[in-house]
Amino acid sequence: xxxxxxxxxxxxxxxxxxxIKALDKVNLSVSSGEIRALVGESGSGKSxxxxxxxxALPSQWNLTADRMSWNGENLLSMSVQQRxxxxxxxxxxxxxxxxASLDPSATLGEQLEESxxxxxxxxxxxWQRAQHRKKTxxxxxxxxxxxxxxHYLSAFPHQIPADIGQKFMIAMAxxxxxxxxxxxxxxxxxxxxxxxxxxxxxxxxxxxxxxxxLFVSHDLLAIASMSHSMTVLYAGQxxxxxxxxxxxxRPLHPYTKALLDSAPSFRxxxxxxxxxxxxxxxxxxxxxxxxxxxxxxxxxxxxxxxVQTPAVRKIxxxxxxxxxxxxxxxx
Amino acid sequence: xxxxxxxxxxxxxLTLLVLAIMSFSLAYLFPGDTLENLTGLxxxxxxxxxxxEQQFKLDQxxxxxxxYYAGNLLIGDWGYSFTSGLPLREEVGIxxxxxxxxxxxxxxxxxxxxxxxxxxxxxxxxxTSDHLINTASITTYSFPVFWFALLLILIxxxxxxxxxxxxxxxxxxxxxxxxxxxxxxxxLSDIENKTLAFKDALSHLAxxxxxxxxxxxxxxxxxxxxxxxxxxxxxxxxxxxxxxLSSWQIFFRHILRNALLxxxxxxxxxxxxLITNAMIxxxxxxxxxxxxxxxxxxxxxxxxxxxxxxxxxSTVVITLTILVDLFNRMIxxxxxxxxxxxx
Amino acid sequence: xxxxxxxxxxxxxxxWQRTWASFKASHIAMLxxxxxxxxxxxxxxxxxxxxxxxxxQNIDGLLIPPSWLANGSISHLFGTDALGRDLFTRIIYGxxxxxxxxxxxxxxxxxxxxxxxTFAGMLRGVRSSxxxxxxxxxxxxxxxxxxxxxxxxxxxxxxxxxxxxxxxxIPQFVHHTRSFVRAEMKKDYIVxxxxxxxxxxxxxVHSILPNMTEMLVVQGTLALSIAVIDISALGFLNLGAQxxxxxxxxxxxxxxxVAYLAPWNVAVPGMAIFFMVLSINIVGDGxxxxxxxxxxx
Numbered sequence: 001x002x003x004x005x006x007x008x009x010x011x012x013x014x015x016x017x018x019x020i021k022a023l024d025k026v027n028l029s030v031s032s033g034e035i036r037a038l039v040g041e042s043g044s045g046k047s048x049x050x051x052x053x054x055x056a057l058p059s060q061w062n063l064t065a066d067r068m069s070w071n072g073e074n075l076l077s078m079s080v081q082q083r084x085x086x087x088x089x090x091x092x093x094x095x096x097x098x099x100a101s102l103d104p105s106a107t108l109g110e111q112l113e114e115s116x117x118x119x120x121x122x123x124x125x126x127w128q129r130a131q132h133r134k135k136t137x138x139x140x141x142x143x144x145x146x147x148x149x150x151h152y153l154s155a156f157p158h159q160i161p162a163d164i165g166q167k168f169m170i171a172m173a174x175x176x177x178x179x180x181x182x183x184x185x186x187x188x189x190x191x192x193x194x195x196x197x198x199x200x201x202x203x204x205x206x207x208x209x210x211x212x213x214l215f216v217s218h219d220l221l222a223i224a225s226m227s228h229s230m231t232v233l234y235a236g237q238x239x240x241x242x243x244x245x246x247x248x249x250r251p252l253h254p255y256t257k258a259l260l261d262s263a264p265s266f267r268x269x270x271x272x273x274x275x276x277x278x279x280x281x282x283x284x285x286x287x288x289x290x291x292x293x294x295x296x297x298x299x300x301x302x303x304x305x306x307v308q309t310p311a312v313r314k315i316x317x318x319x320x321x322x323x324x325x326x327x328x329x330x331x
Numbered sequence: 332x333x334x335x336x337x338x339x340x341x342x343x344x345l346t347l348l349v350l351a352i353m354s355f356s357l358a359y360l361f362p363g364d365t366l367e368n369l370t371g372l373x374x375x376x377x378x379x380x381x382x383x384e385q386q387f388k389l390d391q392x393x394x395x396x397x398x399y400y401a402g403n404l405l406i407g408d409w410g411y412s413f414t415s416g417l418p419l420r421e422e423v424g425i426x427x428x429x430x431x432x433x434x435x436x437x438x439x440x441x442x443x444x445x446x447x448x449x450x451x452x453x454x455x456x457x458x459t460s461d462h463l464i465n466t467a468s469i470t471t472y473s474f475p476v477f478w479f480a481l482l483l484i485l486i487x488x489x490x491x492x493x494x495x496x497x498x499x500x501x502x503x504x505x506x507x508x509x510x511x512x513x514x515x516x517x518x519l520s521d522i523e524n525k526t527l528a529f530k531d532a533l534s535h536l537a538x539x540x541x542x543x544x545x546x547x548x549x550x551x552x553x554x555x556x557x558x559x560x561x562x563x564x565x566x567x568x569x570x571x572x573x574x575x576l577s578s579w580q581i582f583f584r585h586i587l588r589n590a591l592l593x594x595x596x597x598x599x600x601x602x603x604x605l606i607t608n609a610m611i612x613x614x615x616x617x618x619x620x621x622x623x624x625x626x627x628x629x630x631x632x633x634x635x636x637x638x639x640x641x642x643x644x645s646t647v648v649i650t651l652t653i654l655v656d657l658f659n660r661m662i663x664x665x666x667x668x669x670x671x672x673x674x
Numbered sequence: 675x676x677x678x679x680x681x682x683x684x685x686x687x688x689x690w691q692r693t694w695a696s697f698k699a700s701h702i703a704m705l706x707x708x709x710x711x712x713x714x715x716x717x718x719x720x721x722x723x724x725x726x727x728x729x730x731q732n733i734d735g736l737l738i739p740p741s742w743l744a745n746g747s748i749s750h751l752f753g754t755d756a757l758g759r760d761l762f763t764r765i766i767y768g769x770x771x772x773x774x775x776x777x778x779x780x781x782x783x784x785x786x787x788x789x790x791x792t793f794a795g796m797l798r799g800v801r802s803s804x805x806x807x808x809x810x811x812x813x814x815x816x817x818x819x820x821x822x823x824x825x826x827x828x829x830x831x832x833x834x835x836x837x838x839x840x841x842x843x844i845p846q847f848v849h850h851t852r853s854f855v856r857a858e859m860k861k862d863y864i865v866x867x868x869x870x871x872x873x874x875x876x877x878x879v880h881s882i883l884p885n886m887t888e889m890l891v892v893q894g895t896l897a898l899s900i901a902v903i904d905i906s907a908l909g910f911l912n913l914g915a916q917x918x919x920x921x922x923x924x925x926x927x928x929x930x931x932v933a934y935l936a937p938w939n940v941a942v943p944g945m946a947i948f949f950m951v952l953s954i955n956i957v958g959d960g961x962x963x964x965x966x967x968x969x970x971x
Contacts, residue, residue, distance in 0.1 A: 105589050
């Protein structure tokens with residue numbers, strides 16, 4: 001039983017050129033205690049999915065789903081109050097740009113203390129509560145690996161480096177002791193060393209607290225080693241999803257294969273100085289999405305049937321949507 | 332912090348210096364004979380001219396003249412008006428507070444009505460109430476202040492007879508100017524029927540304050556609304572929503588302060604507009620303020636008065652502007668240099 | 675890989691087309707534009723539209739009420755004033771003078787302000803800090819004060835009031851240009867053209883100016899509404915245009931003497947100024963939100 005279960009999530013945006021399906025029947029699920037990677041190129045709708053889960057989409061956009069449930073409760077039919085309660089206590093989000101996601105006019109300490117749920121604060125008088133809030137804030141900050149809490153808790157967002165900011169965002173996410181952490185491309189634009197630190201932090205949190213993580217990224221290399229399962233997104237459609245090791249060993253969808261092939265470290269047989277295989281063309285813009293399988297025009301295996309959107313098929317717990325999947329002849 | 336203070340002080344002194352130079356050079360720029368412009372006297376013969384020139388230091392090089400002038404400004408010897416013969420310092424001392432009083436009440440109106448309405452419209456942006464507020468504010472903002480004041484006079488003074496037409500207070504009451512603010516002076520004074528006098532002063536104040544205040548309020552609403560809408564779409568608000576904060580928490584903790592920060596520097600510009608409007612409205616209501624005084628001075632070609640009046644008004648405005656700027660600099664933590672919002 | 679491009683029909687509207695599209699989408703903004711266009715047409719074709727001469731006096735027809743009142747006549751649409759001049763004609767000419775001078779004032783102020791602002795924005799170090807702060811402080815001097823001083827030096831008149839208002843508008847343009855240029859100078863495309871060896875002049879003409887036009891248009895409409903109000907205010911206070919000249923503020927001041935007898939002499943010119951400013955403000959607002967929408971997508 002997955003904690004977060006999304007089936008056929010569709011997001012329609014009204015624009016001057018008519019309605020655009022920015023997300024088309026996306027399926028995604030996160031089980032308890034796993035790290036799920038959500039991979040796709042930029043513009044494939046990863047961040048939109050995150051916003052849809054948080055409920056932070058503009059109200060004029062039309063969001064529909066056959067199922068979008070959190071621990072069996074339907075997120076879409078919830079009242080605003082219940083939804084907020086879920087977001088406050090059970091799901092936490094770390095956004096890609098810490099500098100922009102922190103209020104520039106409040107100190108980090110204030111913002112961190114603000115996100116501590118009231119139930120966690122002990123003491124009956126306000127000064128006791130304030131003190132306890134402060135203590136919780138300091139210990140949380142230590143947990144994510146910031147040592148100089150005194151300096152950073154009283155700093156303003158523009159005074160801190162990006163990696164501290166991101167750790168802070170993680171601290172703010174953790175302070176409410178959530179069950180699911182959604183990390184929306186948290187390592188974008190970071191140096192490799194700080195990136196590794198942040199990724200290690202996520203892995204540790206997953207192992208020590210059995211925290212489920214939905215890790216959204218375009219950086220396949222970074223998350224291949226840490227995540228248990230993966231969902232691949234292309235232009236707003238889920239292409240393939242399953243256990244990480246299955247997908248790595250035997251991708252069924254041509255796009256997944258191309259994605260894996262484009263990363264040299266997955267290819268042991270790659271001769272030196274050879275060209276990396278790529279798909280021709282580029283990602284279609286939102287205004288000009290092809291019908292049917294959106295990979296169609298770029299796909300090396302495309303045939304006439306591809307103008308129909310392929311249904312989701314499955315082999316064990318490996319889901320894919322392709323009319324002409326790879327590696328099928330071996331089965 | 333000290334560095335900022337020093338910088339602002341230097342700026343203030345420099346600006347005043349530039350103003351003093353400008354007002355000093357006015358004596359030579361005014362049409363006609365410099366000596367006559369300065370003294371108001373027409374010398375009968377060369378002897379008298381030489382004597383006057385010596386008295387007003389006109390025979391000395393410009394630079395000495397300037398220092399003499401600046402020194403006189405500093406010690407408070409501002410010269411005499413041609414028309415009334417009174418010391419200018421006294422006249423400005425009465426007229427200036429009257430204008431500032433008017434502008435202060437209008438500013439208070441703009442702050443206490445304009446900012447809350449602007450916040451309300453911004454939070455409920457693109458709803459019916461927002462459209463109503465927005466339409467009302469852009470309409471009011473487009474009124475030429477002098478016509479608006481005229482309409483108010485026509486409606487409330489002439490048709491409804493609800494407010495007095497002109498002046499600061501009825502002639503029945505004799506209020507000693509202490510602070511220069513009529514309402515405060517009435518409270519400080521020891522006349523018998525204080526409440527009646529207070530009411531009378533209020534009714535005199537109502538129309539001029541409203542005509543300036545309405546326009547200031549309208550532009551305040553527009554500024555605030557835009558700033559709030561701008562802040563509402565920032566990623567940190569989305570982040571706050573996704574943390575499950577309630578909309579009250581988001582408003583008070585995150586929107587309120589961040590929307591206010593870009594408004595503050597704009598207040599400095601508002602002050603200028605406000606004083607200009609106050610000066611125009613004064614002439615309509617015969618309000619004994621600096622605007623009325625200056626315009627009378629120009630009709631009479633009272634050059635020393637113009638010179639001092641210009642210096643006084645710009646000093647007041649610039650002091651206020653720099654203070655607002657400094658205040659803004661002190662409370663805004665995030666930016667080295669802030670961006671100004673647009674009107 | 676297909677040999678043909680599937681996305682060829684993609685049409686990318688230019689920034690101005692997109693601005694125009696979202697401007698058009700707002701009915702209120704379009705209404706404002708139509709109103710403004712009406713005033714502009716009045717201003718341009720005043721001699722053709724108007725039935726009478728603007729300064730021609732007619733002793734036989736003093737204070738004729740406007741045509742919609744019972745004793746009014748259709749030959750004088752808005753009635754006549756105390757000297758028997760046709761108010762409609764005077765208003766149309768008034769639009770011409772007020773709007774025209776305001777426009778010239780704004781263009782002048784923009785030219786001076788942008789060049790000064792660019793200099794200030796490209797300056798560095800102490801010089802820039804002094805120049806900027808001084809400009810900021812001088813920006814605070816009220817328009818009316820500048821006008822009074824100029825009138826004191828040069829005497830009253832429409833041209834002198836134009837100088838005063840130009841002087842008063844310049845600091846705004848300087849301020850906005852300066853902060854825009856400063857922000858822009860930090861961006862990468864400027865660095866790129868610097869590396870290509872562009873001189874400061876080339877940087878300004880080819881890189882900064884094209885990006886600045888929109889800001890200038892919005893600022894220009896704002897300044898235009900301020901200029902209209904200021905010119906008529908100076909005319910009204912008898913510091914600007916002088917009496918026989920049909921300037922809206924002057925017409926209003928003339929009407930003030932007979933406000934009891936002939937209230938339309940106050941109402942109509944006031945309405946004209948009000949609607950002119952309103953239409954300019956609406957267009958400015960529409961432009962601004964259209965630009966904002968474009969930038970935010």
